[in-house]
Amino acid sequence: xxxxxxxxxxxxxxxxxxxxxxMLDVFDAALxxxxxxxxxxxxxxxxxAVYVTCGMESDEATWCAPMARTTxxxxxxxxxxxxxxxxxxxxxxxxxxxxxxxxxxxPDHLKDKRFGLSFVIxxxxxxxxxxxxxxxxxxxxxxxxxxxxxxxxxxxxIREHSRVIRSLGGYLDDLPLTRSxxxxxxxxxxxxxxxxxxxxxxxxxxxxxxLRTIATICRExxxxxxxxxxxxxxxVDDPSTLDALERALDNxxxxxxxxxxSVSVPFEQYEAYEAATAYLTRINSSEARCxxxxxxxxxxxxxxxxxxxxxxxxxxxxxxTLARDGWAKEADALAxxxxxxxxxxxxxLGSRRFFLLEGEWYEAGAAYVEECRATIAxxxxxxxxxxxxxxxxxxxxxxxxxRVPDERPGWLCLDTENISNPLRxxxxxxxxxxxxxxxxxxxxxxxxxxxxxSHLFGQAxxxxxxxxxxxxxRQELSAKVSRLSGGKRHLPEDFTPRRVVLAVQLKNGKELxxxxxxxxxxxxxxxTVKALTARGVTVELxxxxxxxxxxxxxxxxxxxxxxxxxTGRRATLH
Numbered sequence: 001x002x003x004x005x006x007x008x009x010x011x012x013x014x015x016x017x018x019x020x021x022x023m024l025d026v027f028d029a030a031l032x033x034x035x036x037x038x039x040x041x042x043x044x045x046x047x048x049a050v051y052v053t054c055g056m057e058s059d060e061a062t063w064c065a066p067m068a069r070t071t072x073x074x075x076x077x078x079x080x081x082x083x084x085x086x087x088x089x090x091x092x093x094x095x096x097x098x099x100x101x102x103x104x105x106x107p108d109h110l111k112d113k114r115f116g117l118s119f120v121i122x123x124x125x126x127x128x129x130x131x132x133x134x135x136x137x138x139x140x141x142x143x144x145x146x147x148x149x150x151x152x153x154x155x156x157x158i159r160e161h162s163r164v165i166r167s168l169g170g171y172l173d174d175l176p177l178t179r180s181x182x183x184x185x186x187x188x189x190x191x192x193x194x195x196x197x198x199x200x201x202x203x204x205x206x207x208x209x210x211l212r213t214i215a216t217i218c219r220e221x222x223x224x225x226x227x228x229x230x231x232x233x234x235x236v237d238d239p240s241t242l243d244a245l246e247r248a249l250d251n252x253x254x255x256x257x258x259x260x261x262s263v264s265v266p267f268e269q270y271e272a273y274e275a276a277t278a279y280l281t282r283i284n285s286s287e288a289r290c291x292x293x294x295x296x297x298x299x300x301x302x303x304x305x306x307x308x309x310x311x312x313x314x315x316x317x318x319x320x321t322l323a324r325d326g327w328a329k330e331a332d333a334l335a336x337x338x339x340x341x342x343x344x345x346x347x348x349l350g351s352r353r354f355f356l357l358e359g360e361w362y363e364a365g366a367a368y369v370e371e372c373r374a375t376i377a378x379x380x381x382x383x384x385x386x387x388x389x390x391x392x393x394x395x396x397x398x399x400x401x402x403r404v405p406d407e408r409p410g411w412l413c414l415d416t417e418n419i420s421n422p423l424r425x426x427x428x429x430x431x432x433x434x435x436x437x438x439x440x441x442x443x444x445x446x447x448x449x450x451x452x453x454s455h456l457f458g459q460a461x462x463x464x465x466x467x468x469x470x471x472x473x474r475q476e477l478s479a480k481v482s483r484l485s486g487g488k489r490h491l492p493e494d495f496t497p498r499r500v501v502l503a504v505q506l507k508n509g510k511e512l513x514x515x516x517x518x519x520x521x522x523x524x525x526x527x528t529v530k531a532l533t534a535r536g537v538t539v540e541l542x543x544x545x546x547x548x549x550x551x552x553x554x555x556x557x558x559x560x561x562x563x564x565x566x567t568g569r570r571a572t573l574h
Contacts, residue, residue: 003202004178004179004181004182004201004202004203004206005178005179005182005199005200005201005202005206006199006200006202007197007198007199007200008097008099008197008198008199008200009097009098009103009195009196009197010095010096010097010195010196010198010200010211010214011095011096011097011098011103011106011111011112011115011194011195011196012093012094012095012096012111012112012115013026013087013093013094013095013096013106013110013111013112014110014111014112015110016094016110017094018048018089018092018093018094019048019089020041020048020049020050022094023048023049023050023087023089023094024039024050026087026096026106026107026110027052027085027105028105028107031105032052032054032105035054035055035056035083036054036055037052037053037054038052038053038054039051039052040052040053042086044204045088045204045207045208046204046208047088047089047090047208048088048089049086049087049088049089050085050086050087051084051085051086051087052083052084052085052087052102052105053082053083053084054082054083054084055080055081055082055083056079056080056081056082056083056101057078057079057080057081058078058079058080059076059078060076060077060078060079061077061078061079062324062325063325064076064077066325081100081101082099082100082101083098083099083100083101083102083104083105084098084099084100084102085097085098085099085102085103085105085106086099088207088208088211090208090211090212090215091212091215093215095211096111097200103195104335104336108268108337108338108341109338109359111194111195112194113194113235113358113360114194114234115192115194115195115196115218116167116191116192116193116194116195116196116197117165117166117167117168117192117193117230118192118218118231119190119192119196119214119217119218120168120169120170120172120190120191120192120196120227121168121192121223121224121227121228121230121231122217122218122221122222122223122224122227123172123173123175123190123217123221124168124170124171124172124173124190124192124224124227125150125170125171125172125173126152126153126224126226126227127150127151127152127153128150128151128170128171128187129147129150129151129152129153129156129168129169129170130146130147130148130149130150130151130169130170130171130189131144131145131146131147131167131168131169131170131191132144132145132156132165132167132168132169133145133165133166133167133193133267134163134164134165134166135163135164135166135264135267135357135358136163137163137164137355137357137362137364141264142166142264142265142267142270143163150170150171152226152533153226153227154529154530154533154534155533155534155536163233164233164357164362165230165233166193166194166267167191167192167193167267168191168192168193168227168230169189169190169191169192169197170189170190171187171188171189172187172188172189172190172198175188175213175217176213177198177199177200177201177210177213177214178199178200178201178206178207178209178210179198179199179200179201193267193268194267194268196214225378226378228374229367229371229374232367232370232371232374233362233367234362235360235361235362236354236360236361236362236363241349241361242361244349245347245349245354245356245361246312248347248349249311249312249345249347249356250308250309250310250311250312251308252345252347253300253303253304253306253311253312253315254304254308254311255304257297257300260345260346261296261300261343261344261345262296262343262344262345263294263296263342263343263344264342264343264344264357264358265342266337266341266342266358267358269322269335269337271334272322272334272335273322275322275324275334276322276323276324276334276335277292277323277324277325278290278291278292278322278323278324278325279291279292279293279294279295279320279321279322279323280320280321280323281294281295281298281299281302281318281319281320281321281339282318282319282320282321283299283302283303283314283315283318283319283339284302284305284306284314284317284318285302288319288321294320294342296343299315299318299339299342299343302314302315302318303315312340315338315339315340315343316338316339316340316359317338318338318339318340319336319337319338319339320336320337320338320339320342321333321335321336321337322334322335322336322337338359340359341358341359343356344356344357352364353365371526372522372523372526373514373522375525375526375529375530376514376517376522376525376526376541377514379525379529379539379540379541380512380513380514380541382540384501384540384542385440385499385501385540386408386436386440386442386501386540386542387542388404388444388503388542388543388544388545389403389404389407389408389544390544390545390546390547391446391505391544391545391546391547392546392547393507393509393546397415397444397445397446398415398416400444401413401415401433401434401444402415404434405434408436410436410437411434411435411436411437411442412434412435412481412484412485412489413433413434413484414430414431414432414433414434414435414480414481414484415430415433415434415444416430417430417480417484418430418431419431419473419476419477419480420472420476422466422470422472422473429462429463429466430459430463431463431466431467431473431477432463432500435481435489435491436501438499439491439495439497439498440497440498440499440500440501441460441463441464441497441499441500441501442500442501442503443456443459443460443463443500443501443502443503444503444544445502445503445504445505446504446505446506446507446544447504447505447506447507447518447521448506448507448508449518450518450519450520450521450524453504453517453518453521453524453525454520454521454524456502456504457502457521457524457525457527457528458528460500460502460528460532460539461528461531461532463497463500464496464497464500464532464535464537465535467495467496467497468496468535474493474494474495474496475493477491477495478490478491478492478493478495497537498536498537498538499537499538499539499540500532500537500538500539500540501540501542502525502528502539502540502541502542503542503543503544504541504542504543504544505543505544505545505546506543509546511543512541512542512543525541
C-alpha cells in the first residue's frame, strides 16, 4: 500500500530571510564541516529550499570500555547517528523539517516557540486532549498530563493564569491536510509546542499544500474558546521593558547567590534530560566542565566573573551539552542547549513581577483578571442542563426548595438534610439543596452581596471533595436519598457527582450576567470552577427568575438604631 503521508515535526523559523543563502546561514558552518555534511538545493519544490544531510560516527560506543572492565569481556560496537534538515521558504516564511537528529541542527533561538501551539489551539478538539505540558511561573516546576484516550481541557488541570502552556497533544477537527484525504472518518492526531508534530504529505506538492494550509489556519482562524487561554500568557515583547529586565538580571548575576535563581529543565530537552548522565558546561571558556547534573553554582560563578553588562550574554552564548556519559563523543551527545535556558529567575520592576523562563520573560498575574472574566463569561454562555422554576422575591429559600420537586418531577429536596462532618462528627454538612433525576447536585442561593455566594461556592467544593474522598459521606448520602424518596431513588454507595449546578438569584432582581455578578464573586466563582473541573466535575452557573410582575416594594425608611438596623420595618444597611 502506498504511503501518502509521514508524521514529521515542522518548525517555523523567525528572522530568517526566504533565500537559499540566508537559509544556509542558519547552520553552524564549523559543525557541518566536522560532520562532513552534504548540502543540497532541491529544485522540485519550486520555492527556495536547502537540504542538509550528515552522519555522526564513532568506532566504539561509550559503554564498551567500562563494560569490559566490569565483565572482563572486550566487545567493540560502533555507533552511527544520522541527521537531515529540509528548509523551505513558502510564501515568504521559512520552515524547517528535521529527520532523526536533524532538528538539533536548527538553532533554538530561531525557532518560533509558539508555532505548534498556535496551530493546535485553533484546530484541536478541546474535548479530546491527550497530553499537555505546562510550566508554573515562579516554581521551577513542569507538569505533564497524559490521557491516551483523550479528555476535556479542564480535566487536565492546565487552565490557570500562572501557567505557561508548552505543549498540547490531541485529535484535530476536520481540516484539509493530505492525511485527511486518505483517512476519511479517522481521527488525525497532532502535538503542538515549539514545533508541530503532524502527518504531512510526502510528495513535494502535497507537502507545500499542507504547509500553506497550516499557515492560513494560524493567520486567519481564531482559537477554540476553550483553548484561547493558551494565548493569554505570552512572553514580554516591549523593548524598553525587556531592556530593564536584562539590566536587572545582569546586576543580580553579579551578586552572591540568594536563591532567587533556580534550575528549570528546558521543555524541548526532557527526553535528553531523562537519558543524560553527564553535563558538559562551557561558559565564557574554551574548556567544558563535566558534571553528573546541571551545576547551578558553577553556572552562576561563571556569570559572576563576566564584566557588568555581559553576564546575561555569556549565559545566552554558553552551552550545556547533555550526554549519555562522561566519555561521550560528539556522536553520543543527546542535546546542546543554551545555558540561559536552564535558569528561572524572578525580577521586579516597581510593583510588577516578572519571571525568566527558558530565555523568555513573562509577567506574573498579567492574565489573572482576563482569565477570571473569561471563565465566568464562558460559564454563563453555555446552555444550562436544567431550568429553575421562578422564585418570587417574597418566598423564603426553604419554601422554594420544598416546592421545586412539585414543578420538576423526579427532583428530590435535600435542603437541611445534612450529613455528618468527617472532621468533626458533631457538625453537620449540607451536600446540596436539590438532586435531579440524573444525580446532578443543585445548590440554591439568593444573594444581595458576595458573602452568600462565597458560602455557596465553598459548599460546592466541600460537597464534591467529601463525596469523592470520604467513603462514609457517600454511604450516608446514599442512605438519605433512599429514605427521603421512600425507596424510589437509589443513589449508588460509590456515588461521586459529575455535574454541579449553582443556581443563583440576585436580590436586586437583575439578570445573572458576567457584569451583574459581584466582582469578588467573579473571582471565587472562577476559582471554584477551576478546582471542580480539575476533579472531573462539570460546573454550571444559572440564574433563577423572580417571576415578579413588578419590583418588590422597598422598606420605608425609619430611625436607624445601633448596628445598622432600622426600627419598624426590617432593613439592613449595606
